[in-house]
Each structure stands twice: as structure tokens, then as C-alpha cells.
Amino acid sequence: MEKCIVVAYDRNRGIGARGDLPWGRALPADLKHFRALTIGKSVIMGRATFESIGQALPQRENIVVTHRTLDAAGITAVDSLARAYRIAQHQPCVIGGASIYEQALADCDVIYATEVDHSFTGIDRYFPPLDDSWYEYERQSFPADDANRYAYSFVTYKRA
Ligand SMILES: NC(=O)c1ccc[n+]([C@@H]2O[C@H](COP(=O)([O-])OP(=O)(O)OC[C@H]3O[C@@H](n4cnc5c(N)ncnc54)[C@H](OP(=O)(O)O)[C@@H]3O)[C@@H](O)[C@H]2O)c1
Numbered sequence: 001m002e003k004c005i006v007v008a009y010d011r012n013r014g015i016g017a018r019g020d021l022p023w024g025r026a027l028p029a030d031l032k033h034f035r036a037l038t039i040g041k042s043v044i045m046g047r048a049t050f051e052s053i054g055q056a057l058p059q060r061e062n063i064v065v066t067h068r069t070l071d072a073a074g075i076t077a078v079d080s081l082a083r084a085y086r087i088a089q090h091q092p093c094v095i096g097g098a099s100i101y102e103q104a105l106a107d108c109d110v111i112y113a114t115e116v117d118h119s120f121t122g123i124d125r126y127f128p129p130l131d132d133s134w135y136e137y138e139r140q141s142f143p144a145d146d147a148n149r150y151a152y153s154f155v156t157y158k159r160a
Contacts, residue, residue, distance in 0.1 A: 003085065005094045005104055006037050008114035008152075009127045016097055016125030019052050023116060026149040029142065030114045033154055037112050038095065042088035046100040050075065061089055065100060098125040105130075110137075110158050117151040135160045 008030050009015045014022050025031075039059050047066035056062040056074025063076050063084045070077035078084045081103050085092055094104040105128060113127075138156040142148070 001088075001091055002109045003092045003094070003104070003107065004037075005101060005108050005111045005113075006034060007096060007101060007111065007127050008034075008116060010116045010123070011119045012123065013127045013129065014120055014123030014125070015101075015127050016052075017120060017122040018124065019048065022120035022123055023118070023150060027114075027116065027152060029148045030116075030152060033114060034095075038093050040090060041093045042084075042090045044081070044084045044088070044092055044094045044100070044104075046097050049095065049097040049100070052097075063088060098127070101127055110156065113155045113157060115153045115155055117153070130157060133159055 007015060008021070010022055016022065038057070042061040042063060043057055044063045044065065047064055047068065047070065050064045050072070056072070061076070062074055063078060064070055065079070065081055065084055066077050067079060076087065078087065081100065094100055094108065111134070134157045136155060137158045139153055141153040142151065144151050
């Protein structure tokens with residue numbers, strides 16, 4: 001089954017700041033896009049990302065990678081990314097954070113990236129640069145508007 005990564009990063013590939021998204025809640029279009037990409041799939045995330053989200057995402061199988069014993073409603077905790085792939089009942093979508101993206105890049109087939117056209121301060125988590133095995137497959141760009149404070153692009157990367 002095709003494995004995908006879903007990520008949003010800024011001009012410097014920053015994905016996180018102080019345990020949250022760098023742009024906070026200022027990009028509802030990205031949340032909607034994220035929901036559309038992941039509904040009905042198996043979302044795989046690190047423990048810190050799960051804590052940042054605060055609850056299981058509805059209408060998706062939630063798999064949390066952790067070395068700890070985690071007992072939270074609606075999630076399955078596993079001790080490795082490989083195990084997460086093995087138990088996933090639907091298409092595996094890796095949704096972060098930085099440590100999980102780094103491990104997932106090697107064997108993932110497609111990346112759905114939201115590229116936010118802004119440089120944020122206080123970034124402490126990054127998405128790794130892509131090597132030559134990836135190419136840009138599709139791009140849709142949108143200006144900032146009343147609801148979305150920053151311009152952004154939805155970009156799909158595939159393996160060459
Ligand atoms: N912009 C985006 O698209 C996006 C998406 C997701 C997250 N984020 C941001 O990214 C930040 C969180 O990222 P992060 O890198 O700090 O944390 P993370 O990747 O979400 O979680 C890290 C934790 O995952 C567990 N883990 C990682 N690899 C493991 C392995 N191989 N085996 C077992 N457990 C493993 C460990 O949990 P234990 O310590 O429990 O063992 C580790 O401490 C936040 O700021 C969040 O808002 C951004």
C-alpha cells in the first residue's frame with residue numbers, strides 16, 4: 001500500500017515551535033486540506049504530535065509511536081514506525097512530527113506538503129530537505145485572504 005507523508009512547513013522548512021504549529025490556527029485552509037487527505041486513512045504520529053493535537057482524530061485510525069505505555073481513547077500505541085506500518089488497516093499517512101518524518105522519508109512514496117509563504121520565528125522543529133529521488137508532481141497556490149493570514153501552496157512530491 002502506498003505510504004504518504006502529510007506535512008506543512010514554512011519558507012525555512014520549519015514545522016513546529018514550542019510544541020505547536022508555527023502559524024497556530026491562522027491557516028484554516030490547511031486544516032481542511034489535512035482533513036480531506038487523511039479521512040478514512042491510518043494516521044501515524046509521534047507521541048509529541050499526539051499530545052499537541054490532544055485527542056484522537058475522528059474518522060481515522062490513530063497510531064501513536066512511543067517508547068512509553070500510552071493509554072488514551074481512540075489510539076493504538078506502538079514502539080516503532082515499522083510496527084505502525086504493519087498494523088495499519090488503511091493507507092498509512094505519516095503526520096509528524098520531525099522525528100517521525102525523518103524516519104519515514106526513506107520508504108515513503110508520496111509527500112503532500114503545504115508550503116507556507118512566510119518565515120516564522122521561534123522554529124524548533126524542521127522537515128528534512130528532499131534529495132534527488134523526489135520531484136514536484138503538482139502545485140496549487142493561494143494568496144492570503146480574510147480567513148488565512150499567509151499565502152500557501154499545496155504541493156505533491158513523488159519519487160522520480
Ligand atoms: N507542520 C506540521 O505539518 C507538523 C506536523 C506534526 C507535528 N508538528 C509539530 O512538530 C512538533 C513535534 O515534533 P517532534 O519531533 O518534537 O515530536 P514527534 O515526532 O511528534 O514525537 C516524538 C516522540 O515520538 C516517539 N518516537 C519517535 N521515534 C520513535 C521510534 N522509532 N520508536 C518509538 N518511539 C518513537 C518518542 O516518544 P516517547 O518519548 O514517548 O518515547 C519521541 O519522543 C510540534 O511542534 C508539532 O506541532 C508539525
